[in-house]
Amino acid sequence: xxxxxxxxxxxxxxxxxxxxxxxxxxxxxxxxxxxxxxxxxxxxxxxxxxxxxxxxxxxxxxxxxxxxxxxxxxxxxxxxxxxxxxxxxxxxxxxxxxxxxxxxxxxxxxxxxxxxxxxxxxxxxxxxxxxxxxxxxxxxxxxxxxxxxxxxxxxxxxxxxxxxxxxxxxxxx
Amino acid sequence: xxxxxxxxxxxxxxxxxxxxxxxxxxxxxxxxxxxxxxxxxxxxxxxxxxxxxxxxxxxxxxxxxxxxxxxxxxxxxxxxxxxxxxxxxxxxxxxxxxxxxxxxxxxxxxxxxxxxxxxxxxxxxxxxxxxxxxxxxxxxxxxxxxxxxxxxxxxxxxxxxxxxxxxxxxxxxxxxxxxxxxxxxxxxxxxxxxxxxxxxxxxxxxxxxxxxxxxxxxxxxxxxxxxxxxxxxxxxxxxxxxxxxxxxxxxxxxxxxxxxxxxxxxxxxxxxxxxxxxxxxxxxxxxxxxxxxxxxxxxxxxxxxxxxxxxxxxxxxxxxxxxxxxxxxxxxxxxxxxxxxxxxxxxxxxxxxxxxxxxxxxxxxxxxxxxxxxxxxxxxxxxxxxxxxxxxxxxxxxxxxxxxxxxxxxxxxxxxxxxxxxxxxxxxxxxxxxxxxxxxxxxxxxxxxxxxxxxxxxxxxxxxxxxxxxxxxxxxxxxxxxxxxxxxxxxxxxxxxxxxxxxxxxxxxxxxxxxxxxxxxxxxxxxxxxxxxxxxxxxxxxxxxxxxxxxxxxxxxxxxxxxxxxxxxxxxxxxxxxxxxxxxxxxxxxxxxxxxxxxxxxxxxxxxxxxxxxxxxxxxxxxxxxxxxxxxxxxxxxxxxxxxxxxxxxxxxxxxxxxxxxxxxxxxxxxxxx
Numbered sequence: 001x002x003x004x005x006x007x008x009x010x011x012x013x014x015x016x017x018x019x020x021x022x023x024x025x026x027x028x029x030x031x032x033x034x035x036x037x038x039x040x041x042x043x044x045x046x047x048x049x050x051x052x053x054x055x056x057x058x059x060x061x062x063x064x065x066x067x068x069x070x071x072x073x074x075x076x077x078x079x080x081x082x083x084x085x086x087x088x089x090x091x092x093x094x095x096x097x098x099x100x101x102x103x104x105x106x107x108x109x110x111x112x113x114x115x116x117x118x119x120x121x122x123x124x125x126x127x128x129x130x131x132x133x134x135x136x137x138x139x140x141x142x143x144x145x146x147x148x149x150x151x152x153x154x155x156x157x158x159x160x161x162x163x164x165x166x167x168x169x170x171x172x173x
Numbered sequence: 174x175x176x177x178x179x180x181x182x183x184x185x186x187x188x189x190x191x192x193x194x195x196x197x198x199x200x201x202x203x204x205x206x207x208x209x210x211x212x213x214x215x216x217x218x219x220x221x222x223x224x225x226x227x228x229x230x231x232x233x234x235x236x237x238x239x240x241x242x243x244x245x246x247x248x249x250x251x252x253x254x255x256x257x258x259x260x261x262x263x264x265x266x267x268x269x270x271x272x273x274x275x276x277x278x279x280x281x282x283x284x285x286x287x288x289x290x291x292x293x294x295x296x297x298x299x300x301x302x303x304x305x306x307x308x309x310x311x312x313x314x315x316x317x318x319x320x321x322x323x324x325x326x327x328x329x330x331x332x333x334x335x336x337x338x339x340x341x342x343x344x345x346x347x348x349x350x351x352x353x354x355x356x357x358x359x360x361x362x363x364x365x366x367x368x369x370x371x372x373x374x375x376x377x378x379x380x381x382x383x384x385x386x387x388x389x390x391x392x393x394x395x396x397x398x399x400x401x402x403x404x405x406x407x408x409x410x411x412x413x414x415x416x417x418x419x420x421x422x423x424x425x426x427x428x429x430x431x432x433x434x435x436x437x438x439x440x441x442x443x444x445x446x447x448x449x450x451x452x453x454x455x456x457x458x459x460x461x462x463x464x465x466x467x468x469x470x471x472x473x474x475x476x477x478x479x480x481x482x483x484x485x486x487x488x489x490x491x492x493x494x495x496x497x498x499x500x501x502x503x504x505x506x507x508x509x510x511x512x513x514x515x516x517x518x519x520x521x522x523x524x525x526x527x528x529x530x531x532x533x534x535x536x537x538x539x540x541x542x543x544x545x546x547x548x549x550x551x552x553x554x555x556x557x558x559x560x561x562x563x564x565x566x567x568x569x570x571x572x573x574x575x576x577x578x579x580x581x582x583x584x585x586x587x588x589x590x591x592x593x594x595x596x597x598x599x600x601x602x603x604x605x606x607x608x609x610x611x612x613x614x615x616x617x618x619x620x621x622x623x624x625x626x627x628x629x630x631x632x633x634x635x636x637x638x639x640x641x642x643x644x645x646x647x648x649x650x651x652x653x654x655x656x657x658x659x660x661x662x663x664x665x666x667x668x669x670x671x672x673x674x675x676x677x678x679x680x681x682x683x684x685x686x687x688x689x690x691x692x693x694x695x696x697x698x699x700x701x702x703x704x705x706x707x708x709x710x711x712x713x714x715x716x717x718x719x720x721x722x723x724x725x726x727x728x729x730x731x732x733x734x735x736x737x738x739x740x741x742x743x744x745x746x747x748x749x750x751x752x753x754x755x756x757x758x759x760x761x762x763x764x765x766x767x768x769x770x771x772x773x774x775x776x777x778x779x780x781x782x783x784x785x786x787x788x789x790x791x792x793x794x795x796x797x798x799x800x801x802x803x804x805x806x807x808x809x810x811x812x813x814x815x816x817x818x819x820x821x822x823x824x825x826x827x828x829x830x831x832x833x834x835x836x837x838x839x840x841x842x843x844x845x846x847x
Contacts, residue, residue: 002503009499016462017492019544022551024469024484 034134040066040142040150041132045099045122048108054097054120056148063170064144065096065163068130070103071111073138075157080115082160086167087118094167097122101130101138143170176241179229179320186222186273187310189215190303197300201369209296216284216299219306223277227261227270230319234260239326243267243319249332251725256333259344262351263333265468265483266319271347272464273309275355280306283359283384291377297366305358308490316483332726335761335768342402349395350422354460356388357425360432361457364450368501371508373446382436383821385453389429390817396422397810408769408784410696410798412806415564420543421463424536429456431532438525441587447506448529454498455536461491466543519590524582531575538567569622573629576684579677580606580633583640605635609685618693626688633681641674664819672820679813686805690779694800702792710799712781713737713748719788722757729770731755732785732793736774756783756795775804 035041044055056064067083069076087096096119100108105123112121124130133142141154143166151173152166193215200208233241234257237248247260247267262268280302287295313319337343363381367373399419400412413419432452435445469484542563584598609631610624618624644667648658663671699707701716708714715735722729733755737748754772761768771784779801786794 002506005506006499006503009495009503013492013495013499016544017488017495019548019551020462020465020469020488020491021485023547024488 035142035150036152038150040064040144040148041129043099043122043124043129043132045124045129048100048105048112048121048123050120054122056097059095059097060148061146062095063093063146063167064142064148065094065167065170066099066133066142066144067096067139067158068099068101068124068133068135068141069139070100071107072103076139077115079139079157079159082158082163084116084118086160086163090167091118094170095119099124099129101127101135141166143167145170145173149173174240175229175233175238176320176322179226179233179241180314180318182222182226182229183270183273183310183314183318183320186219186226186277187307187314189222190219190306190310193219194300194303194307197296197298197303201297201300201366204293205296206292209292209299212296212299212303213284213288216280216303219303219310220277220281223273223306223310226313226320227274230267230270231258231261234258237330239328239330240323241319242321242323245323245327245330247333248330249726250329252332252338253726255341255344256338256726259337259347260333262347263337266313266317268347268351269309269312269317269468269483270319272351272355273306273313275348275351276302276306276309276358279356279359283362283380287380291380294363294366294370294377297369298362301362301365302358305361312483312486316486335727335759338726338761340402340406340770342398342405346395346398346402349391349398353388353390353392353395353422354425354463356384356391357429357457357460359384359388360453364453365498365501367450367509368505371505373450373509375440375443378436378440381453382433382440383823385429385432385436385456386817386821389426389433390814390821392422392426392429393810393817394814396426397807401807404803405773406770408771408796410694410771410782410784410796410800412803415542415561417543418463418467420539421459421466424539424543425456425459425463427532427536427539428452428459431529431536432456434525434532435529438522442522444510444522445526445529446509447502450506450509451502452529454502458491458495458498459536461487461494465491519585519595521582521585521587524578524585528575528578528582531571531578535568535571535575538571539564542567572684572687573622573626576626576629576633576681579680580629580636583674583677584636602632602635602639606632609634613689618689620692623688623692626685630681630685630688633677637674637677637681641671641678644670668822669820672816672818675816675819676813677816679809679811679816682809682812683806686802686809690800690803690806693802694798696796696798698786698794698796700792700794707797708740709797711738712751712799713740714783714795714797716793716795718791719793727759727761729757729759730788731757732783732788732795734783734795736781752781754781754783756785758785758788777804778802780804 040056042056044053046052047054065083065087067079069080083096083098087094098117098119098121100121101124103123108121108123133140136155139157141158141163142150143152143154145151151169154162154166193212196208196215197212199205200212230241230243232238233244234248235254237244237250237257239245239248243264243266247264248257252260260267262271280299283302284299287298291298332338360381363377363384367377367381396419399422403414404410404412429452432449435449435452438445439449465484465487469487580602581599584602586594586598590598606628610628613624613627618627641663644662645655645658648662649655695710697707697709699709699714701707701714703716703718706713706715713736715737717733717735720731720733722731734753735750736752736754738751740748752774754774756772757770758767759770769785771782773783774781779799780803782796782798782800784796784798786796788794
């Protein structure tokens with residue numbers, strides 16, 4: 001038994017496997033947003049269907065889920081039922097908001113008619129709100145606590161588990 | 174139906190490979206000839222099942238059978254047939270199936286080629302191959318199954334990742350990469366068998382080296398194709414970004430290159446056996462590490478497949494193979510080593526050793542740079558990335574040193590060189606070094622490292638060409654006719670040696686071209702409305718307007734440019750039009766942001782590269798990049814591949830024996846051995 005080879009080999013093995021396993025389960029596309037921990041930028045946008053203007057500040061006191069999406073985005077189709085069912089389940093405890101940008105109102109309406117909805121969908125006409133939130137691509141979902149502070153964000157189509165984890169964060173932080 | 178058939182085939186391949194692996198190891202342990210025979214049969218059965226499963230998937234893709242989960246995930250009725258066919262490797266599950274397919278072909282081929290040879294080692298070898306086969310079958314059968322049945326099949330699917338549809342190189346690069354990656358399993362099997370037996374004879378070295386050479390050729394070309402693809406598609410005008418997954422393909426290439434060299438020392442002097450085996454093991458392990466990097470979702474990269482759950486499974490396999498290999502090496506490395514003495518540093522084997530150390534240093538440099546961000550994030554909880562500056566500052570000197578060794582090593586004789594011999598071998602190529610460096614300086618090269626690289630390149634070129642043609646010149650001096658001398662010395666008897674020097678010649682051109690193209694490029698962003706022109710680096714770019722092209726899966730906007738040399742069309746000097754370029758912006762249905770495709774005009778001197786930044790009405794913002802020598806890289810890598818193939822073609826035994834007894838031992842007669 002060659003001890004030097006054994007020890008060197010085991011050291012390299014342990015180091016490599018430890019470092020690699022530390023990276024498991026992390027999302028490499030996740031980039032720490034400078035907005036996390038900060039007050040969410042305010043917006044007042046028109047809701048699809050009703051035409052009513054909805055202001056972010058009117059939901060203070062309740063945790064908020066703000067989901068940026070669009071009808072031309074395929075992953076948004078995937079996450080839509082997850083958002084709707086969770087919004088229905090948590091009605092009263094958490095407020096969900098959809099913000100659609102770079103899109104046409106009739107297309108959004110058609111999408112919602114076909115697939116259902118459980119919360120207001122707002123139209124971000126010039127994309128100003130998306131820019132204020134630093135949205136890099138849709139879908140992106142922000143989680144705000146009851147004081148309107150952003151506690152976390154999620155990039156890509158969200159699954160029920162991640163949604164629940166982040167909502168819990170928004171409720172406790 | 175199709176999904177079930179696929180599942181059955183994959184489950185059978187899992188059964189066959191697992192049984193075959195156990196059988197192989199048992200036959201090796203008991204030295205049973207019958208057991209070996211059965212292990213061979215299982216190897217062929219595994220290959221057949223994998224090939225059949227892949228054909229079932231291709232059938233499902235081509236017939237748009239959306240009841241198969243993978244087809245529902247990547248298929249689309251809108252994309253062209255070639256995109257449908259290559260969709261097999263466009264997403265995680267299919268790519269693992271493709272891996273199994275290639276592994277099957279490799280295992281069957283290697284089992285067939287060794288059917289009458291190395292009986293003592295082969296049972297262990299086949300056992301190891303099938304052990305690896307069983308792991309991939311397991312992945313395909315379970316965690317990464319592409320053959321789930323979709324209960325309510327969709328009418329159409331999204332199609333594969335648009336980046337993969339953007340260029341035809343995407344149909345070629347992944348197969349080459351897989352042929353390189355997967356092929357490393359074969360030498361790994363040989364090396365493991367040698368360790369299990371506790372010896373490595375000269376005869377067994379031959380298949381191991383050949384088995385290493387073949388995937389090395391594929392990997393060399395694959396890395397180049399990847400760079401070329403990035404250059405032609407991604408629009409930033411570069412070909413290498415030290416992206417984790419690019420690094421993943423480079424790592425096994427580095428260790429395999431080192432192993433090919435140390436195997437020559439082993440063949441010639443009988444030494445470095447344990448070291449060579451270690452490098453072969455490392456090359457395979459690094460391909461598995463590469464698989465982990467692309468498929469675990471741990472690294473962010475253009476190549477990454479979407480997040481998946483197979484990361485932990487691959488990591489367990491990697492850890493198991495690492496522990497197994499390390500233990501086996503520690504147990505057996507001492508029994509492999511020979512008693513040959515090291516003759517001294519100023520000898521060819523001395524430089525082989527330095528070459529190996531540099532390649533290993535290179536490997537660790539890239540490996541550390543790649544995994545360091547993970548370490549920092551694990552320890553400090555902060556995100557960071559290791560960028561170009563680290564890699565450039567580390568790799569440039571290592572690359573230059575390797576180029577230096579590439580020149581000096583082959584000039585020296587085997588064994589200890591006297592002072593006089595060394596002087597006679599090493600001084601004349603300084604002329605080549607001076608000539609190339611002076612030409613470079615005259616053409617405007619000022620960066621110190623580039624000038625150093627040019628000088629080393631000139632030195633290495635002179636040595637390489639001199640050594641390459643030495644046997645021919647000697648034969649002509651002896652009175653042979655030139656034609657037969659060339660054919661016989663280079664393509665018949667001296668094939669391995671000639672191939673080796675072709676690879677060296679290619680490598681010299683590649684390193685020099687990389688140095689020149691990365692330090693001498695001109696880049697300028699210009700904004701033009703229709704009819705306007707701009708001049709960059711002596712070329713005038715006239716924007717003649719945009720046009721739209723509609724295809725079922727994308728809408729493209731092309732910006733048309735006429736390019737003139739020596740002034741615009743009506744300008745002073747009346748320039749001549751040299752080409753027309755039309756970079757484009759493509760809007761895919763399944764993607765939010767448009768994807769640009771640059772357009773490139775390549776000449777011997779350099780490339781003119783146009784990439785659109787944005788189009789607004791009649792105005793276009795375009796990035797103009799002029800890069801000297803970049804096209805040389807692609808062709809020089811193909812030269813390396815050709816050299817590899819020439820070296821690999823087995824000579825008939827009679828010719829080889831004849832060559833050995835007839836050819837006088839020439840001073841510095843080969844890169845390695847005949």
